[in-house]
Amino acid sequence: MPLLEVNSLRVDYPTSRGTVHAVENVSFSLEKGKKLGIAGESGSGKSTLGLSLIRLVPHPGIIVGGCIKIDGTDIVKLSNHEIRAIRGKKVAYIFQDPMTSLNPVKRIGTHFVELIRTHEPTTTKEEAFKRTRSMLKNLGILPERINDYPHQFSGGMRQRIMIGLAIALNPALVIADEPTTALDVIVQAKILDLLEDLRKVYGMALILISHDLSILLERCDKIIVMYAGHMMEYANSTELYKNPKHPYTQGLLQSIPNIELEDQKLSAIPGSPPDMHNPPKGCRFWPRCSYATENCHLKEPPLIDVGNDHFVRCFLYGEKGAQQ
Amino acid sequence: MSEPKVKRSILAQLMPWLKSLARKGPSGWMVIAGIIIVLALVIMTAIGPWIAPYNPTATRVGPIRSPPSLQFPMGTNHLGQDMLSRILCGGSIMLQVSALSVVICFLIGVPIGLFSSYVGGKFDSAVSLVIDAIYAFPGLVIAIAIAAMLGPGVINMALSIAVVYIPSYFRVVRSQVLSIKELAYVEAARATGAKWHTILLRYIFPNVIPSIVVVVTINFADAILTAAGLTFIGLGVTYNIPDWGWDLTDGRAYLAAGAWWIILFPGIMIVLLALGFTFIGEGLSELQNPKLQR
C-alpha cells in the first residue's frame, strides 16, 4: 500500500467573481521514503494542492471531490479532531517564508515542547526539553539558544527550526512548499542538503513544491507538472528531463537557464497564464500551445499513459485515458 | 446641453460602483446602507420645512407634553411644540457643523500630512510630535475647552471639533505617504526627473484618497456625536432653531415624569445619522484592508 494516494482531487474557491477551480482531477500516489516534486508557476494550484493534503486550504477554499488516503485512511472524511492528530505527527508541513512562520512572542523551545506535548501528552516537560536540545544540535543550532525568540535568528536559521519542527515527531511524510524561495542561493542549497540528510536518517517521504524546476529535477524521484489547476505531466525526473512529452513541460525546460551550458539558447512560452476566474475551455494550455488543434478547444484531454511510468495530459499522445 | 450629459455620466459612474459594492458581500452592503441612510436624512432635513405639519418653532400648537397621538405622532414637548415637525427639520445644525468641520479638517490636515511626510526629516518629526500630542489628548475635553472659550455658534462648534480631528487626517495621510513614497512607481517618477509637487499630486495623493474617505466618514460621525455632546453640556446653538441635540438635552428634565417621547425620537435621529456615516466608514475600511484580501 502506498503511503499517500490522491484520487481525482478537486478544490474550489468560491469568490465574488465566480468559482475558481484551483485543483481539478489530480491523482497520484507516493511510496514510503520517496521524494515527489510538484512544479508549477503562480496560479497553477501547486500550493493549494499541497495544503489540501493536510486539509488546510485557506478560506474560502474547499475540497469538493476526490479522496486523499494516508496509509489507507481517507483524510477528507476525518473529523476535525482526527485530522489534528495527523497534522504534525504523521504529515508535517514546511512553509515558504521562515521569517513569518514562527510565533514572534514564543520562545523557540516552547514551539517544540508545545508540539511534542500536544501529540504525546504523556511526555514530561523535562523530557520534551531534552529532546528539543538534541534536535537543535542536529539542526546545527547551539542548544543554548533554546530560550531565544524567533526574531533573534536569521532567515536560514529559522528555516532550520521549521525543518526541526517538521521532523520532531518523526512523521511519515514531510511536505515542503517553496521552502527556500525566500532565501539566498547558498543558504538555499545548505537548507535543502540538511533536509535531505535528515530525511535519509529518519526515512521520511518528501513532497517538494516549487516553481523552480531545476531544484526538483536535482532533488526528486518523481515530478508532477501542474498548470492552471491541472496535472499536465507526471514522470520520473530523468524521464521528464530527457523525454518531456507535454508542450508545456517542453517549453518550461527550454526557458530555464542552465549555468553549466555554454551559449544556451533560451525560448519562452508565448502568451501568459490564464485568468483562473475564466480559464480556457478544453485543454487549459491550448491558447499558448503551438500544436493546438480544434479538438483541444473542445475537449479536455485525459491523462494518457505513454509507458515507462510516464503520464501526460495531451491529445498528441492519443485520445484514451489511462487507468491509474 | 452639456448638463444632463454630466449628470448621466455621474450616475453612469456611480451605478456600477454601487453594483460592484453589492457583490462584495456584507461590507459592501454596509456601505450601501450607510449611503442610503445619510442621503435620506439629508433630503429629509432639506425639505423638512415644507413637509412639516406645524411650524417647528411655534409654541402651544398642541397640549403640553402630550404623548404620541394621531394628531401629534411623536407627541409634543413642554412648550407644546410638535415633535414630528421638530424631528423633520432638526438635522440642519448638526449637518452644518459636521460638514464644516470636515471641510476645515480636510483643508488643513491633508496638505500638512502630505507635505510633512513627503519632506520627512526633522520638520516631519517636529510636526508629528505636536500632532501626536493633540491626538493623545481627550478630544472632547479640547473641544469643550475651545468651545467654552469661543462661545456658542455653528462656526465655533465646527472649529472646536476640527482642532480635535485634524490629527486623524494628518496621521492617516502620513502613514500612507510614508509607505507609498518607498514604492517603485514613485522612485520611477523621481528617476524620470518629475518635480516634487508633480510626484506628490499625481503619484502619491490619488493613492491616499481611499484612506482619506474612510477618515472623512468617521470624522462626520464623530463630529455629529461631538456636536450633540457640546449641545448637551450647554455649549450648543442657543437661538431658536429646531435641533435634535437641543431637544434631547431639553427633554432630559422631564425624564422623571416619564416623557420618553421627547428624548427618544431626537436620540434615535442622532444615532441614525451617525450610524449612516459609521456604516460607510466601517464597510470601506474592511474592503480596503489589504491584510484581509487573499
Add this chain to the structure above:
Amino acid sequence: MSEIVKVEHLKKYFPVQKSFLEQLFTRKLSYVKAVDDVTFSIKKGEIFTLAGESGCGKTTTGRIILKLAKPTSGKIYFDGSDVTNLKGEKLRLIRRRMQMIFQDPYASLNPRMKIGDAVGHPLEIHGLAKGEEKKKMVLEVLEKVGLTPPYQFINLYPHQLSGGQRQRVALARSIILKPEFIVADEPVSMIDVSLRTTIIDLMLTLRKELGLTYLFITHDLAVAKYISDRIAIMYLGRIIELGSRATLFLKPMHPYTQALLSAIPVPNPERKRKPVELAGEVPSPINMPSGCRFHPRCPYQKDICRKKEPKLKEIEREHFVECFLYDV
C-alpha cells in the same frame, strides 16, 4: 569602446538608528556599510551585471548611479562628466538620459494612472510632447515593447494587466525618453519562469535598436550568465570579483564566487551535486569582520586574511579578484 558610466570609491553608509538611551551613553555612531569603496566602469553598449546575495549593496549602487540616493563619498561620472553633485535643472537634463526598471511589476506602476498616461508622463515632465503627438509616441513605444495592438492598452489600468505585461509597460515608460543607459534591478525575478525569456529577449532587442547600455542587477547567476557581457560579484558592500562572462564562469577565482556557483541548482537529474563548502551565513553589515570581510566563512583563510583588507587586483587581463590567495 568608451565608458558611459564610471564610479570611483563609491561609499554609502547608513547610520544605525539607536534608542534614546544608547545615544546618551555612547558617542560613537555605528553604520551599516551598504556600499564600501566600489570602483568600476561600464562601457557604452554593454550589459554590465552586479550580482550578489540580498544585502550585498547591489541595488544601493544602482540607485546611487541614478542619483536616487546620495553617496557618502566617491564620484560618479556619466558620459565623461562628473554628475556626483548635480542638482536642479542640470540634474533633470541628465535624468532624461538614464532610466530604471524595477523588480516588482505590481509596485512599479501607479495604480491610479492609465497605461497611456503612465508611459507618456515622462514626455510631459520634460515638456517634449503633448496631446496627439504624445499619444503617437506612446503608441509607438508600446508597439515596440510588444504590447499589440497598442491602442487597446492605453486606456487600461495596471491591475488589468498580467505581471509580464506590466513589466513591458515599465520598459516602455523607461525608453520613451530615448535614454542611453538603463539600470534594470532584478527585472525578471518576480516573473513566471515561462515568461522570463520574453522580457530578457525584449531587453536585448531594445539594446540593439536603441543603442542602450544596461546595468543589470540580479541575485540569479544563471540569468546573469545568459544576459551579461561583464559581471561583478558583490559581497557585503564590496566587489570581490569582476570579469567577462567567459572568464568568470569558466574560471571563478574568489572562494565566494566558487561557492555561489556551486550552490546554483542545475536542471539535470543525472548530475551529482557537490555540497557547498562554506561556513555560516552572511554576517551583519554593522559588525563587519576585520581584515577580509569574507574570512570567517572562507575555507582557505590564512593569517593575513584576518589582519589586512585585500584590494581588488587585476590577476589576469580584465579579470579582477579581491583575495590574498592570488598575491604573488
Add this chain to the structure above:
Amino acid sequence: MGLRAFIITRIILTIPTLLLLLSMVFIIMRVLPGDPVSLHFEKKADPELMDSMRRQLGLDKPLWMQYIDYIGGLVDIGYFMQHGYPNLGKSMQTFEDVGGQIFSAFPATLELAIYSMMIASILGILLGVLASKSYNSVLDHLIRSFGTITYAIPVFFLGIVLQLIFGVYLRWLPTGLRLDPKIEPPATVTGLYTVDSLLEGNIFKFFESLKALILPSLTLGIILSGIFVRLTRINMLETLRLDFVTAARARGLRESTITYGYALRNAFLPILTMMGLQFAMLLGGAILTETTFSWPGLGRYIVQRISFRDYTAIQGAVVMFGLFVTIVSLVVDILYAYFDPRIRL
C-alpha cells in the same frame, strides 16, 4: 536593552512630551481666546474690578511670565508637599485653589473610568474574539453590528435610556450620585468608594457604591466596547491569516492554543496600544456620563465651571486630564514592551 532600561528611557521621554502638552494647553486656553477676565464678566463689569482681578490672578503680566508662572506652579514640589496637590492657580469664581478642588473631584472620575474600562475591554475582547472565530457568519454580522451601532450612539443618550428603564420604570438602580446622600461616604484613603468601603470592612457601603456605579459605568463601558469589538475582531482576523497561525495548525496544535496562544497573544499588542488611546476617549465620554448621572467628578466640575466662565478652573481640569492620559500612555508602553519580546533588543 533590558526591560528596566526601557522603562527608564520611557519615563525620561515623558518629560518633553508633558512639557509640550502643557504648553499646548496654555496656548489653547490662554493665548487663543484673548482676555479671560473680560470673557468671565462678558465685558459687562466695572473696568476697575476687572483690573484688580487681573492683578490678583497675575494676568496683568506679559504672556511669557504667565507661562513661567503656570509651569512653575506645576513643578513647585514644596507647594505640592504642603497642600497635597499641585499649584494650578485660583478659581476666578470662588478664589479657592483649583488644585484642591480638582484633587477632590478626581477619584470619582478615576473610579468611573476604571470600571468602564473593565466592562469595555472584557465585553469588547470577548465579543471580538467570538466574531473573528465565526468570520462572515450570522454571529459575526450581529457582533459587528453591535460594534458599529454602539459607536454611533451618543453616550448621554444611552445613559438617559438606561436611567429611564432601570431608574424610572423598574426602579432597580439609582440614577445618579456616587452614594445615597443619607449614607456617610467611607473614610478617604484612595478616594475610590468601592475600595475605601472594603478597607473599612463595610460590605453594605461597598454594595451601595457598587450599585451606584453600575449604570454610569455600564453606559460608558458599552459605548466604548464597540471600538474594542471592532478592533479585536479586525486584529484577530488579520492575525489568524498570518503564516505562523497556518503553520501552527499544520503542526496539529489545539484550536484553543491557536486562538489564545497564537492569535490573541499577538493581536493583543495593537489592541493594547489602542486601549491606551481609547482612554482619552473614555475621559471625554466621562464628562458627558458624569453630567447625565450627576456624578461628582472632574467632568461635572468642568461643565459647572463653564457656565461661570471660570477660565483658571477649566485650564486646571484640562491639565489634569492631560496628566492622566500621559501616565496611561506611559503604562501602556511599558506593558507593550513587557508583552513583546521584539522591543527588548
